[in-house]
Amino acid sequence: MKLPIYLDYQATTPVDPRVVEEMLPFFTETFGNSASRNHAFGWKAEEAVAKAREQIASIIGASGKEIVFTSGATESDNLAIHGVAEFYKEKGNHIITTGIEHKAVLDTCHYLEQKGCEVTYLDVDKHGCIDLQQLTDAITDKTILVTLMAANNEIGTIHPLKEIGEITRSKGVFFHCDATQGVGKIPIDVNEMNIDLLSMSAHKIYGPKGIGALYVRRRKPRVRLSPIMYGGGHERGMRSGTLNVSGVVGFGKALEISQTEMDSESERLINLRERLHQKLTEQLDYVFLNGHPTKRLPGNLNLSFAYVEGESLIMGISEIAVSSGSACTSASLEPSYVLRALGVGDDLAHSSIRFGLGRFTTVEEIDYTADKVAGAVSRLREMSPLYEMVKEGVDLSSVSWTSH
């Protein structure tokens, strides 16, 4: 086993060697611009792009013409939301989302609010699930878009996409789904789920960074978008800019592998995740699961270790790469907004750790991690005044703390 151990697969993933191999010729031999229509260099590049486009489209149940390549999911989210808001501004100005979406969605919505859009943020319950009735009731004749993620990047909770799509379709409202954490990990079919726009990213599924796509429905109903970048009119005018051909090829291959291996990989990851969870709760008290117990990404385990601050815990397990919802690990000094929206107290948000498991995670690594984390938590609790007080029977909520 090699140290350090990478357990932050929801942040990014290593590129699969099979993907690298597929990409390599497109840096040197087949380097052409896929928009060059008058020579073989261009044709070969275009051929590779067309193949990847079909690969990606067929996996999500779309056609190649509905795939717009972008620089990643942040751009896809921006293009989808801005694009619809701008193009359909005569029709309406109301957008529906939740408070636990990725910042690429939330910050775009905040910007549009300043420009006169109305945004409804649906409530989520303690597991991060929305209430479908509340969604139905929130749709008005001014609503142009519902934007909800497939699976949450912090807590792993999966939204009921099929049920959401039934509601949006019956109400005649577009459904944008940020599936950055979903494609290649859970089954997604844009027709079965009535999804009209779908954001994807390659680097979350063992593809390269800097490449993503937006699925834009062409028929029943046709979705139209105003571009956010202007130039050569690439990608049917929706996203100008020379295509990142090697990236596109890598993305296609990465998604194809993820899709082929999805069933066996999900099962393997769920087993590893449950093993880690069980080993930690066997050795430690006051461990709380964040997110839904079962409707969650196979490779996501988000736990709060009460009375221990997340950053200090990460420091204690320096050979294991994880992330925390603690404020101390972010520049904002605010704990995770996702955990906050779930009603997890700020104290437990500061104590949260996200374990992101993936393709190259082994049983040995999981067992090592469980022991290291349990050891570090125990040591830090020995020096935690809160743990001492709780053990003495003090109700922490009865203490008058000096907030600063």
Place this chain on the structure above:
Amino acid sequence: MAYSDKVVDHYNSPRNVGSFKKEEDNVGTGLVGAPECGDVMKLQIKVEDNRIVDAKFKTFGCGSAIASSSLATEWVKGKSIDEALTIKNTDIVEELSLPPVKIHCSVLAEDAIRSAIKDYKDRRTENTAE
């Protein structure tokens, strides 16, 4: 974030972790911070003849908070009460090379020292009054 060697050293080998019995006459206890803010420090001093002869701490917080309180216990030991009150958070920032986002950890450690001394003095006054 990269930590200074001194922060890492205090985190790995914290000085004076533990607790005194709060009720003891010559013990002063400071409890500062809040769980919702992500840091709580408990710093205790044991005083004899107006001199701090021993100190203990327990901290819930990031590595810099643990290091700041660990350092604070080291520094107050052997000092008179008046001398201990001259310890400034800026001294802690300098000693541990804390980055700007971690300055609040040093402020909290200074508060913890003051709060422990205040508790000691308050309880002495009560006892004398009896």
